[in-house]
Amino acid sequence: MSLGRIARHLWPTVPVLIALVITGLLLVVFGVSPQVGFGAMLQGAFGDPSRVLSVAAFWVPIALASVGLVVTFTAGLWNIGVEGQIVIGAIAASWVALKFNFPGPMQITFEILAAMFAGAIWAGVTAILKTRGKVHEIFGGLALNNLAIIFTNYLISGPWQPPEGGTFRGTVPFPAKALLPLYGDSRLSPISVVMLIAAVVVVFLLLRGSYWGLKLKALGKNPSSAFLLGVSSERETILALMFCGALAGLAGAVRVTSWFDSLRQSISGGIGYLALLVVMLSAFRVLLIPFIAFFFSAVLNGSITLQLRTQLHSSLGGILTGVLVLMVLLFGELRQLKRFDERRVGSRPDE
Amino acid sequence: MKVAIRDIRKYFGQVKANDGISLVLEPGQIYGLLGENGAGKSTLMKILSGYHQPDSGQIELDDKDVKFSSPAEALANGVGMIYQDPLDVPSMRAVENYLLGRDSRINLAYSGATSEMIENASQLGFEIDPQAFIDTLSIGERQQLELLRLLALGAEVLILDEPTTGISADQKEGLFTSIRKLAKESGKTVILVSHKLSEVQELCDHVLVLCKGKFVGAVDIPCSTERLVQLMFKEIPPRSSRVSYIREQNLLELSQVEFEGERLTVTEINLNVRAGEVFGLAGLEGSGQKLLLQACAGLIQPKRGKIILDREDVTRFSYHQMRAASVAYLPAGRLEEGLVAGLSLTEHMALARPQQGFVVDWNYFQRETQSQIDKYQIVGRPETLVHELSGGNQQRALFALLRSPLKLLLLEHPTRGLDVLSAQWIWQLLVNRVEEGGSILFYSADLDELVERSDRIAAFSGGMMSRIVTATETTADEIGHLIGGEQ
Numbered sequence: 001m002s003l004g005r006i007a008r009h010l011w012p013t014v015p016v017l018i019a020l021v022i023t024g025l026l027l028v029v030f031g032v033s034p035q036v037g038f039g040a041m042l043q044g045a046f047g048d049p050s051r052v053l054s055v056a057a058f059w060v061p062i063a064l065a066s067v068g069l070v071v072t073f074t075a076g077l078w079n080i081g082v083e084g085q086i087v088i089g090a091i092a093a094s095w096v097a098l099k100f101n102f103p104g105p106m107q108i109t110f111e112i113l114a115a116m117f118a119g120a121i122w123a124g125v126t127a128i129l130k131t132r133g134k135v136h137e138i139f140g141g142l143a144l145n146n147l148a149i150i151f152t153n154y155l156i157s158g159p160w161q162p163p164e165g166g167t168f169r170g171t172v173p174f175p176a177k178a179l180l181p182l183y184g185d186s187r188l189s190p191i192s193v194v195m196l197i198a199a200v201v202v203v204f205l206l207l208r209g210s211y212w213g214l215k216l217k218a219l220g221k222n223p224s225s226a227f228l229l230g231v232s233s234e235r236e237t238i239l240a241l242m243f244c245g246a247l248a249g250l251a252g253a254v255r256v257t258s259w260f261d262s263l264r265q266s267i268s269g270g271i272g273y274l275a276l277l278v279v280m281l282s283a284f285r286v287l288l289i290p291f292i293a294f295f296f297s298a299v300l301n302g303s304i305t306l307q308l309r310t311q312l313h314s315s316l317g318g319i320l321t322g323v324l325v326l327m328v329l330l331f332g333e334l335r336q337l338k339r340f341d342e343r344r345v346g347s348r349p350d351e
Numbered sequence: 352m353k354v355a356i357r358d359i360r361k362y363f364g365q366v367k368a369n370d371g372i373s374l375v376l377e378p379g380q381i382y383g384l385l386g387e388n389g390a391g392k393s394t395l396m397k398i399l400s401g402y403h404q405p406d407s408g409q410i411e412l413d414d415k416d417v418k419f420s421s422p423a424e425a426l427a428n429g430v431g432m433i434y435q436d437p438l439d440v441p442s443m444r445a446v447e448n449y450l451l452g453r454d455s456r457i458n459l460a461y462s463g464a465t466s467e468m469i470e471n472a473s474q475l476g477f478e479i480d481p482q483a484f485i486d487t488l489s490i491g492e493r494q495q496l497e498l499l500r501l502l503a504l505g506a507e508v509l510i511l512d513e514p515t516t517g518i519s520a521d522q523k524e525g526l527f528t529s530i531r532k533l534a535k536e537s538g539k540t541v542i543l544v545s546h547k548l549s550e551v552q553e554l555c556d557h558v559l560v561l562c563k564g565k566f567v568g569a570v571d572i573p574c575s576t577e578r579l580v581q582l583m584f585k586e587i588p589p590r591s592s593r594v595s596y597i598r599e600q601n602l603l604e605l606s607q608v609e610f611e612g613e614r615l616t617v618t619e620i621n622l623n624v625r626a627g628e629v630f631g632l633a634g635l636e637g638s639g640q641k642l643l644l645q646a647c648a649g650l651i652q653p654k655r656g657k658i659i660l661d662r663e664d665v666t667r668f669s670y671h672q673m674r675a676a677s678v679a680y681l682p683a684g685r686l687e688e689g690l691v692a693g694l695s696l697t698e699h700m701a702l703a704r705p706q707q708g709f710v711v712d713w714n715y716f717q718r719e720t721q722s723q724i725d726k727y728q729i730v731g732r733p734e735t736l737v738h739e740l741s742g743g744n745q746q747r748a749l750f751a752l753l754r755s756p757l758k759l760l761l762l763e764h765p766t767r768g769l770d771v772l773s774a775q776w777i778w779q780l781l782v783n784r785v786e787e788g789g790s791i792l793f794y795s796a797d798l799d800e801l802v803e804r805s806d807r808i809a810a811f812s813g814g815m816m817s818r819i820v821t822a823t824e825t826t827a828d829e830i831g832h833l834i835g836g837e838q
Contacts, residue, residue, distance in 0.1 A: 209713070211706050218702055222691040228682065229691070229702045229752075230674055 015327030023320045032310045041317065044305020045298035053186035057259055059297035060192045061086070061251035063290050065275035067199045068247030070286045073279055074207060075240040076220030081126045081141025082248045083272025084148035085119040089249025090256045091152060092118030094171060094263035097178035097256070098160060107177050112195075112253050119249020120242040122148065127241040131234040137241070145272075152267060160263065170264040180258040189258040196290070199247055204286045216240055248272065274300075277325045296321055352378055352413055352429055352507035352540055354399070359408035361394050368394040369405070370564035378507075381534050381541040383555035383572075385548075385583050390561040392544050396510050399542075400432035401425030412508070423452060431506030433497050433514060445488065446481035449500050471499050475529040490614060491522030498529070508540045509533065513637075515550060527554050546635040547812075548579050548835035558582075580831035595806055596627035596782075601659075602790045603647065603759055608656030612642045617814045620656070624759075624790050629781070631805030631822070632794035633830050638811035640794040644761045647792060648680035649673035661758055679753050683763035685745045692738035696720050696731060696748060703752040723751040727780075743773045750780055760784060762793035766800060778804055798827035812836040 024034035045055050065082050072079040079085075093115040102110055126144060129135040160171045180189035207213035215236050218226035227233055251271070256263055278296055282288040303317025354376040361369040369391045376382055386392045397403040399410060401419030410417050412428055419425040422432070440448060446461060449468050465481045472479055477495040485493060494514060501509065511530070515523045531554070533539040545551055551558060552572055560568045560582045568582050603624040610617055617639040624630045632640040645651045647658065649670040658666045660676060668676065682688040690699065697720045701711050704719075720733040727747045731740050737748060746766075753760070765781065766774035781791060781804075795801055801808050802822055810817040810833035817833040 209710050211701070211709060211711055214698055214701055214711060217698070218691045218694060221693040222687075224688045225686075225691045226702075227670070228680065228688055229699070230671060231702065232671065 015331045016324065018327050019320060019324035022323050023316065026316065026319065027312070030312055032312060037306060037310060037312070037316075040306040040309040041299065041302030043302070044308075045302035047305070050186060051301065053183065053188045055294070055297045055301045056193070057186060057188035058301055059290075059294050060188070060196050061254045061259070062271050062275050062278060062297060063196050063293035064199055064251040064254065065248045065272055066278040066282070066289045066293050067196070067203050067286060068244035068251075069275055069279045070203055070207070070282070070284055070289065071216065072240050072244045073284050074213070074220050075216040075236060076223065077130075077237065077240060078138045079123065079126070079141060079241060079244050080138050080273075080276070081123060081144050081241075082244065082275060083268055083270065084141065084145035085122045085245040085248035086252040086255070086268040086272050087145070087148035087152055088122040089115035089119040089252025090263060090267040091148070091155065091252075092249065093253035093256050094155075094160070094174070097174040098171060104177065108180060108257065111178065111257060112250060115249040115253035116246040117249070119245040119247070119252065121245070123241040123245025123248070124238060127238040130241075131237055149266075152263065153265060156263060156265060170260070170262045173261040174257070178257065179261055180254070182258060187259050189254070192254045192258055195250065195254075199250075200286060200290060207286065212236070212239070251275075274321075277321060281325055281328050353411075354430075354508055354540055355409075355411040355414070356395070356399065357409040357411065359395065359398060359405045359410070361391075361398060361403060361405050367564045369398070369408075371408075372561070372564070372566045374559060374566060376508075376540050376542065378540050379534055379538045380557060381530065381543065381555045383551035383558045384542055384544045384561065385546070385551065385558055385579065386561035391564040392561055393512065395561070396432060396512060396542065396544055399425070399508075400430055400510055402432070426452065426501065426504055426506060429505060429507035430510070431501030431504065431508070432510040432512065433494060433501065434512055440485065443485060444481065445479050445483050445485065445496055448485060448496060449481070449503065451500065452504060467503070468499060471503060475499070475532065476525055477529070489522070491526070494526065495522075498526075502533075506539070508542070510542045510544070512544045513546070513635075514543070515545070515547065523550075530554065546834065548576050548831075549837070551579070552576070576832060576835065576837070577828070580828050580835075583831065596785045596788075597806055598626040598788065600626050602626040602628070602661055603792070604657075604659040605647075606657050606659075608646065608653045608658060610642055610646045610651055610653045612639070612651070615639055615642065615814045617642050617811075617816075620816055622809070622816070622819075624792055626788050626790055627785050628806045629785060629791045629793070629804055631801040631808040632792070632811060633798065633801050633808060633834050634794065634811030635834060636796070638834075639814040639816070640811045641763060643811070643816075644680065644763060644792065644794065647673075647759070648678060648761050650680070677754070677756065677758040678761065679757050679759070680761040681749055681753075681763065681765070683767065685742065685749060686738060689749050690737040690745060693736060695734045695736055696724065696729070697733040699737060699748065699752055700733075703754070705754075727751040728776075746773075746777065750777065756787055757784060757789045760789055760791045760793075762791060764795055764797075765793055767796070774800075798830050801830060802827050810834045 024038070027034045027037040044051060046052055065086055069079055069082055093111040096111040096114045097107070100110065101107070122144060126137050126140040129140040130137045156170055162172045180191050182189050207217070215226070215231045218229065219231055219233055219236050223233055252268065255267055260267070274296060275293070278289060278293045281292050299317045299320055303314040306312060306316060307314040356372060356374045359369050359372045372391070372395055384392050384396070394403060398405050401422045401424050404420065412430070417428050419428065419430075425431070440451070446465050446468055450464050468479075468481050472495070475495075475498070477499065479488070479492055479496055488496070498509070509530075514526060530541055534541050543551065543555055552574070555572050558570050558572060558574065558579065559566065562583070570578060570582065601623050603622070605620050605622045608620040615637065620643060632643065634640045642651060646653055649665070649668045649672060653666060656666070657664065660678065663676070665673065665676060686692050697713070697716050700720045700723065701716045717733050723729075724731065724733065727750060729740070729744050729747045729751065731744060737745060740748060760781070766777055785791060802825060805822045807819050807821055808825065808830060809819045810830055812834060813836065820829065820833070
């Protein structure tokens with residue numbers, strides 16, 4: 001193996017190392033040895049089985065939303081509105097949980113369907129704003145995110161306020177049958193993991209083998225050529241966003257029915273934005289999503305322990321993931337630049 | 352200001368846009384720069400105005416060597432260019448645009464600038480409200496504003512790229528008067544890039560002709576149109592004998608069709624294309640021929656008139672409906688609006704063919720693509736990404752993607768950038784289509800190609816379609832005249 005080839009194989013680890021070094025330096029600046037700091041994070045994420053389960057429970061909704069985002073990114077759409085779609089999904093699931101009483105497993109089934117439907121509709125609004133109103137999906141999505149959060153706050157401080165009143169934290173806990181069955185006394189629901197696996201498989205097959213996936217790919221790479229080749233950009237834009245919205249809504253349902261047991265003030269807490277980072281890190285490859293999302297979940301859960309042990313704020317985990325994404329994007333670009341240079345001097349890239 | 356251009360070379364990949372051009376331009380003179388599309392006129396002017404940097408060669412202003420790394424630097428040295436599309440900021444006021452590019456202090460002296468602008472404008476006979484927003488001004492007024500701005504910034508050499516496209520006859524008259532005044536009274540050096548021979552004859556003192564990146568000749572005005580056409584287009588093409596497959600029946604009928612592009616209105620198009628006919632459209636870029644193809648493809652909706660395709664009224668058809676009605680449109684920009692960079696040939700094949708079911712049968716399309724690759728002699732494999740193909744092979748790929756049979760094929764520059772043999776080969780494919788009864792409506796900047804390949808030809812000039820000529824009874828010469836707006 002030539003030195004060049006070794007370098008190329010090791011290339012993807014470079015941004016990871018740089019991110020670790022930068023975070024390590026931050027630890028040093030705040031007077032914590034990196035060994036202690038990272039050790040605490042590792043301990044916090046994987047120290048005992050309950051912590052691993054907690055990481056997994058936090059992981060499922062992030063991964064679900066990320067899988068949905070792969071579809072919109074493939075179509076060239078920046079679905080920033082995923083955060084709002086998660087929130088609306090959570091609200092819809094809560095509505096069914098609080099206001100209806102279906103027999104047995106029907107209850108949770110309807111909650112999940114309502115959440116997916118609501119997420120899809122919320123994303124559909126962004127889509128229609130884009131195709132009919134010429135509002136870019138980033139701006140439409142951001143506006144709808146805020147509306148969704150405001151709506152949550154209205155519900156828990158108004159119509160869905162617990163009878164004892166005044167807490168402004170959340171609704172009353174849902175009845176047991178309105179919650180997903182949990183594994184042991186963890187917050188992880190095996191059913192949600194099954195749904196995640198199903199979502200990964202479905203999206204993988206859709207993008208690889210279906211006409212729809214091919215159309216989205218063409219649309220994302222060159223809308224005008226795709227149009228001339230017969231792709232209806234409006235239809236596919238709406239469908240892609242609604243598909244992602246449905247998965248985001250499902251993520252919201254998982255949040256209220258397993259991570260929490262009620263609708264809370266910050267029900268998503270930014271996992272939609274986190275999912276955007278996950279997808280960017282995956283370079284839009286759906287099979288990588290579960291692993292990257294799990295890493296994110298581990299870092300973020302681990303940094304809570306970091307805070308307890310070292311008095312450093314737990315946002316250090318956020319800094320680590322943020323720097324990592326920046327580095328991967330930066331080095332991805334550098335690699336493209338290098339390829340571009342090779343092409344300019346006439347030699348073809350050897351991949 | 353005296354301008355000397357010495358041995359300028361500029362290559363874009365394989366294309367030699369400027370291949371050793373040397374020119375000397377004297378102050379107080381108006382020069383017309385002529386040449387076919389792709390002759391290198393725009394590249395040369397963009398080099399002179401600092402937009403492009405030459406690969407080699409020198410520019411001298413008043414015998415002083417200069418090198419520009421940006422248009423701003425060129426302007427600081429006295430060279431200003433007015434582009435075909437005015438480079439102003441539409442959401443700002445006229446006076447704000449007027450002040451753009453001034454290396455001034457933080458404080459913009461609006462009141463001073465306003466009166467200065469009004470005074471300068473009146474000297475040239477222009478009337479622009481300094482407070483008007485740019486998007487309320489006409490193209491002609493925006494051009495005037497740009498001219499005022501360049502003059503205020505001290506331009507001594509003025510380059511005008513197709514300045515009369517999209518402006519009214521009155522505005523053109525005003526513009527020409529002011530240009531004459533600037534050259535004769537203020538001693539500016541003026542270069543007019545234009546395809547309209549009548550305008551060149553009207554305004555210029557000298558004509559410079561470029562052909563395939565080289566300077567090929569100069570004449571003084573007055574000069575006959577014949578001589579100009581001959582200089583621009585060189586040899587009259589040899590006539591190859593070609594069989595005509597025209598059938599009796601009309602395939603495409605346009606009556607009194609009117610449509611609008613961004614800056615051009617095309618009116619009163621009356622045209623019949625018969626089954627099996629090859630109909631060629633001549634004209635300079637932006638004269639209306641592309642709009643006509645787009646209207647026939649359902650990409651733009653006519654404002655008035657009727658389009659009949661094979662006895663069916665398709666006037667209000669969308670692009671996708673037209674496609675379903677066996678009309679295909681191949682635009683000029685292969686990677687911009689024909690192929691999807693990043694997708695493979697097989698993926699294109701699956702997209703272009705009618706969808707069957709929900710799941711793509713990749714094995715089938717792999718085989719199908721391989722057979723099309725063989726048939727169209729594309730240098731590539733089914734999994735090759737289209738942007739890795741050469742231009743000629745991309746063109747072949749586009750043809751391989753066309754459905755069969757087709758009623759009407761709309762083509763833009765079908766052989767642009769192809770070598771003689773590839774072009775010949777593409778036309779053989781097209782003739783096969785015609786033989787099957789399909790019709791072709793195409794435009795090309797290559798007059799020889801038009802004369803040689805079409806059954807009938809019409810030219811576009813400023814949104815007007817000329818009379819229709821029969822290819823066997825015309826010459827590139829006559830078409831050159833029609834392009835120039837003569838009837």
